[in-house]
Amino acid sequence: MFRRGQEIANPVRFKFNGQTITSEDGDTIAAALLAAGVTHFRTAPEDASNRGPLCMIGNCFECLVDIKGKGSRQACRERVVEGMSVRSHPGLVVPKAQP
Amino acid sequence: MADYDVAIVGGGLLGSAFGWGLARAGARCVVFDEGDNAIRTARGNFGLVWVQGKGQNMPAYASWSLRASRLWGDFATELCEATGINLQYVKGGYDIAADEQELEQTIAGLKKIQAQMGGAAYDFEVLDHKVLKSEIPLVGNIPGATYTEHDGHCNPLLLLRALHQDMQAKGALYRPNCPVASVNPLSGGSYQLLDRSGNVLATAGKVIVSAGHGSRRLNEPLGIDLPIRADQGQVLVTEKVAPVMKHASSSVRQTDNGSFLLGPSSKDVGHDTRTDLKTLAAIASRCITIFPFLGSLRLQRAWGALRVMTPDGNPVYQQSEAHPGVFSFACHSGVTLAAVHAFEVASWVTDGVIPAEFGVFHPRRFNV
Numbered sequence: 001m002f003r004r005g006q007e008i009a010n011p012v013r014f015k016f017n018g019q020t021i022t023s024e025d026g027d028t029i030a031a032a033l034l035a036a037g038v039t040h041f042r043t044a045p046e047d048a049s050n051r052g053p054l055c056m057i058g059n060c061f062e063c064l065v066d067i068k069g070k071g072s073r074q075a076c077r078e079r080v081v082e083g084m085s086v087r088s089h090p091g092l093v094v095p096k097a098q099p
Numbered sequence: 100m101a102d103y104d105v106a107i108v109g110g111g112l113l114g115s116a117f118g119w120g121l122a123r124a125g126a127r128c129v130v131f132d133e134g135d136n137a138i139r140t141a142r143g144n145f146g147l148v149w150v151q152g153k154g155q156n157m158p159a160y161a162s163w164s165l166r167a168s169r170l171w172g173d174f175a176t177e178l179c180e181a182t183g184i185n186l187q188y189v190k191g192g193y194d195i196a197a198d199e200q201e202l203e204q205t206i207a208g209l210k211k212i213q214a215q216m217g218g219a220a221y222d223f224e225v226l227d228h229k230v231l232k233s234e235i236p237l238v239g240n241i242p243g244a245t246y247t248e249h250d251g252h253c254n255p256l257l258l259l260r261a262l263h264q265d266m267q268a269k270g271a272l273y274r275p276n277c278p279v280a281s282v283n284p285l286s287g288g289s290y291q292l293l294d295r296s297g298n299v300l301a302t303a304g305k306v307i308v309s310a311g312h313g314s315r316r317l318n319e320p321l322g323i324d325l326p327i328r329a330d331q332g333q334v335l336v337t338e339k340v341a342p343v344m345k346h347a348s349s350s351v352r353q354t355d356n357g358s359f360l361l362g363p364s365s366k367d368v369g370h371d372t373r374t375d376l377k378t379l380a381a382i383a384s385r386c387i388t389i390f391p392f393l394g395s396l397r398l399q400r401a402w403g404a405l406r407v408m409t410p411d412g413n414p415v416y417q418q419s420e421a422h423p424g425v426f427s428f429a430c431h432s433g434v435t436l437a438a439v440h441a442f443e444v445a446s447w448v449t450d451g452v453i454p455a456e457f458g459v460f461h462p463r464r465f466n467v
């Protein structure tokens with residue numbers, strides 16, 4: 001659906017659901033995934049529909065992903081980091097008691 | 100003959116409940132509302148159907164809230180059957196105390212109301228930490244809560260939508276983006292509603308001024324005094340998580356879709372709906388004391404909205420003496436009172452008189 005306007009000059013590699021994605025340094029996770037043809041970022045807890053970015057400016061929360069070590073984040077507001085591991089947002093997480 | 104039996108100024112929670120109640124009773128009515136840039140408390144509230152603590156300084160308000168809560172189930176069911184919109188109404192609510200002192204104050208307040216109301220009708224339970232934890236395992240190390248079946252929560256945006264949809268289905272005309280600039284009494288006892296340029300928007304036999312913070316401006320030229328001010332409340336919204344609590348508490352509730360709403364604060368800052376970090380941090384901090392796990396959730400958004408607040412916090416229901424077809428109604432807790440506004444107050448207007456037992460809600464009480 002989306003094409004990069006320019007060739008990747010400074011590649012950054014990260015994993016999405018175990019698959020390696022190559023992106024441009026400075027990309028947001030959302031931009032990198034869309035450029036790699038991924039549109040299904042998460043499954044909506046309300047109705048189990050497939051969801052992906054809508055606004056790309058941090059407003060709609062449709063782009064939620066789960067970043068290893070950070071947890072639930074908006075993919076359009078986080079930059080790619082070499083070696084990071086990202087998964088689809090798991091839907092309704094069961095909150096745990098805090099110590 | 101006037102175009103309408105009743106013209107309602109303001110399509111917020113009050114006006115919409117009146118419009119629905121009147122249309123349901125067969126009255127010809129029109130509801131004038133502003134647009135998306137207006138101050139609209141109906142779109143910024145916390146969604147509680149709440150009785151606990153209401154009316155400490157006026158027993159009539161405690162009974163009135165209780166009556167509203169008793170009617171709320173039927174109200175929600177009727178709206179759902181008519182529109183297909185489930186208001187997500189859940190009965191039962193906690194007032195959770197963050198510390199011992201809060202708990203003592205809450206209990207003392209409820210006992211006072213209970214004594215004023217003659218006991219039995221105003222029942223509540225005190226839950227200690229252990230009992231509360233057995234009901235909501237994620238609760239923190241806090242002393243406990245009070246609980247009553249009379250409290251509850253709903254989705255207030257769906258309430259507003261259902262009222263708008265069904266009052267129109269029942270024949271009322273809803274006119275958004277159509278501010279009323281003045282109400283002009285005519286010699287035959289009916290009224291003209293005019294826009295800013297002096298064009299006649301409608302004529303009506305009776306008028307309800309329920310325009311929230313816009314009401315004073317309409318009332319003044321008619322000689323109606325409405326002592327209200329804005330009390331700002333800020334609310335925080337978290338990301339959605341699996342169900343933790345079914346029942347609301349007065350400061351934390353989980354919505355049907357899994358988000359937590361935290362708040363609301365209370366501050367007098369005039370007509371200012373902006374949020375500020377200090378207020379939001381104070382809300383978050385208290386809520387995290389109650390539910391420590393909230394500290395690990397991401398916040399999605401925050402907003403501020405303006406309560407319509409009378410000097411004693413209790414409703415104002417009045418009929419103009421000089422212009423007896425004009426009613427001016429204003430109150431906080433428009434979600435809670437929606438059921439009595441629709442089922443009972445609407446008929447005061449068709450009858451043309453506020454029943455004597457509700458005389459306590461006249462603003463003359465502020466002038467003694």
Ligand SMILES: Cc1cc2nc3c(=O)[nH]c(=O)nc-3n(C[C@H](O)[C@H](O)[C@H](O)COP(=O)(O)OP(=O)(O)OC[C@H]3O[C@@H](n4cnc5c(N)ncnc54)[C@H](O)[C@@H]3O)c2cc1C
Binds near residue numbers: 109278314431
């Ligand atoms: C933070 C917060 C939390 C709250 N929580 C709760 C709660 O949990 N439970 C509860 O019961 N209540 C709650 N409330 C209160 C509740 O939202 C209000 O009682 C209710 O919205 C007031 O309704 P209203 O119709 O008087 O005013 P509004 O809802 O503000 O509606 C007034 C309407 O009149 C329109 N208007 C104004 N001037 C004109 C004009 N000249 N011509 C035409 N239209 C006009 C406005 O555009 C607006 O749409 C809360 C309020 C706040 C601020």
Ligand code: FES
Binds near residue numbers: 055056058061063064
């Ligand atoms: S795409 Fe809307 S918040 Fe990320």
